[in-house]
Amino acid sequence: MVYKTKFLKQPVVIDYVPPSDGSYTWELSDQTLAAIWITIKGKLYTIDQCIDDYMASITNLDLWFGGFNVVHYEHGIKALTMNSKLKGAHPYLVQSSQIIDDLVGVTFPILLGAPYLNEQMALPESLNNRKKLTLTVDIATAAMDALELEIAEVIMPEARPLGFIKQEEQTVTSRGTGDHDVWLQTNWDLLKLLLYSPTAIAGATQTATLERAGLEINDFAFGYKWVQWEILHGELMDELEGLGFTENHQHLAAGATANTGMPFGIDHWIQHYAQMDFFYNYDLKWRAPLAGASTAKLKYNAGVDEAFGLVFADYVPTSKVA
Secondary structure (H helix, E strand, C coil): CCCCCCCEEEEEEEEECCCCCEEEEEECCCCCEEEEEEEEEEEECCCCCCHHHHHHHEEEEEEEECCEEEEEECCHHHHHHHHHHHHCCCCEEEECCCCCCCEEEEEEEEECCCCCCCCCECECCCCCCCEEEEEEECCCCCCEEEEEEEEEEEECCCCCCCEEEEEEEEEECCCCCEEEEEECCCCCEEEEEEEECCCCCECCECCCCEEEEEEEECCEEECECCEEHHHHHHHHHHHCCCCCCCCCEEECCCCCCCCCCCEEECCCHHHHEEEEECCHHHCHHHCECCCCCCCEEEEEEECCCCCEEEEEEEEEEHHHCC
16 A cells, blocks of 8 residues: 555444453454554443543553563553553543433553654564564443443654664562662663552652662663652652643632642642653663663662562664564
């Protein structure tokens, strides 16, 4: 097929209703792939729900390039959070209604390069390595039921990228409180590391699962050295433009209506996330050089003895998979 456009966003599936819980796979274009856009929507089942509740409808997400697993998530909300960071923008709510049976949902991207529509960074074209997207879904959660999916892909027919972004979610088992190391893979350079702390600072308690964290490459600190959780969380929030992520809060005031003053969080999900950023202003010169390193490890101090989550956004040269 001959294209006369630099990029093309086109549907993969429109208003698809999964008949049951399970995994569903779609073939994607053979052309250079810049991004996938996903909408999950359904009928509101219970009031007082927001983005993290809606994202419970996705229980696994995988993007394959032949036998190479480019994207792997076991929690939809972590996919949404990392890709909001990569795009530098908040996700879009289909509707923020709190009326039972109203249509609600959220739209978010999966980026293979950043900034968005980067001809030098995308999943390359290939007739041999076929691209496939697999979603595992729960069609009826505590937040919404009657699940529907919309998926679109963004291709760049003329682009010949030098590399692409690989994304992977991992869970780190509990190892007790205090100082610990997590040994990291040294296959790819690191662009962004998203940290998930099940226990976050709330109320009068200043304890978090991850109290401090840093990165060491070949036994030398790189980029971050024992940085406090509040700073790492603040860095994540600082890069997301606009007022977003306040959909689950109320205002406190002395007046009877209590509708003014600073927002007060109600189980606000974004408080559990922080980041280490090695992709400042989308410039690869800042990337953490894990590829080929003798050792690489996350240094952290645990305030609570429990498992926590990591999400990696790595840079993979096209030459490694072509």
